[in-house]
Amino acid sequence: MAETTFTNATQILEPFRGVKKVTLEEYFTSGHRTCQGCESALVMKLMVKAAGPRTIVLGSTGCMYVANTTYYTTPWVVPWMHTQLGSSGSAALGTAAGLKALMRKGKMKAEPINVIAFCGDGGGADMGVGAISATLTHKEYNSLILLYDNESYANTDIQLSGMTPYGAHTTFSPPGKAKRLIHTRWKKNMAGMMAAGHPECRYVATVCASYAVEMMNKVRRALTIGGPTFIHSLDPCPKGWDYEPMLSHELGELAIETGLFPLYEVEDGRVKYYGKTKAIVEGRARKPVREYLLKQGRFAHFVEEDLDFFQKKVDEMWQEWEIPAVVPFRRLDATRAALEAR
Ligand SMILES: Cc1ncc(C[n+]2csc(CCOP(=O)(O)OP(=O)(O)O)c2C)c(N)n1
Ligand code: SF4
Ligand SMILES: [Mg+2]
Secondary structure: OOHHHHHHOOOOOOOOOOHHOOOOOOOOOOOOOOOOOOOHHHHHHHHHHHOOOOOEEEEEEEEEOOOOOOOOOOOOOEEEEEEEEOOHHHHHHHHHHHHHHHOOOOOOOOOOOEEEEEEEEHHHHHHHHHHHHHHHOOOOOOOEEEEEEEOOOOOOEOOOOOOOOOOOOOOOOOOOOOOOOOOOOOOOOHHHHHHOOOOOOOOEEEEEEHHHHHHHHHHHHHHHOOOOOOOOOOOOHHHHHHHHHHHHHHHHHHHHHOOOOOOEEEOOOEEEEEEHHHHHOOOOOOHHHHHHHOHHHHHOOHHHHHHHHHHHHHHEEEOOOEEOOOOOOOOHHHHHHHHOOH
């Protein structure tokens, strides 16, 4: 068999140039039981639509496993497998390695097959972060890990995760008379962490399904560039965030327009901002974060002081971070002066 069959050949998935160019075929259809307005279900649908039929999807425990495969029904049209809550990284790496070995031994046709593993914020950013990190070091295997972030352990009734925003009301952080805010930790910076710490990972991106074509094109880019890649998707969740289901799309937009969730990609070490985030970088005013927060019941207990604190943290991210909204470090004045003097 020719040597080319064992390389990291990927499918070349050109970007969709506008919504009219998006393919009609669906690989995540009816048969799921997610809540009305569930943005994560839309993410699954767009993710696999972007990837196409020669794709294997692996999913860790969570809403997108449980609600998508209940009582012998499933919306997945492509091959799909469940994996343990913290194992999206291991499942991606093992499947990619298995496919490569089978092709090398001539036991299956040699062709590029997309391997996508998804995980929730609980499974991916808390429990499974070690396995994801390990996978992102293996440049010889093609896989995409997509973290769908609904900002809680939603499937088990909205417990707080390391990705839950500051002050949010969850079943583990109910506001009370004695203490208004139970959860006072700032959200993890997953995409920045994955991009900064994994030199063999050539592509990391953030997405939001409110910007569907852009989101699909980032999935296509990740699968085309190959090696291990990572995408972080922010997914409004009507149940956990406590809002009317019809607001999912608007809340996704507000997360971007307030500057709270920046849209960017890091390809071969270069940061590129996208859409309204790019406009903010170029000088467009950010909307106040209160417009986003006060549409959600999970922040209904916030007083002015909490809103101000939130705004201050977002301002800091844009004004003081070494790479705004991506890399949080600040150089000491002396270091900056020394570098500039060289
Ligand atoms: C090791 C392990 N601990 C706990 C559970 C119970 N459990 C199932 S789904 C889930 C929540 C997962 O949260 P996340 O990954 O954010 O996905 P979401 O439910 O929000 O979609 C938990 C705690 C489990 N399945 N396995
Ligand atoms: S709880 Fe949230 S993430 Fe889970 S199915 Fe409902 S809307 Fe979707
Ligand atoms: Mg979650």
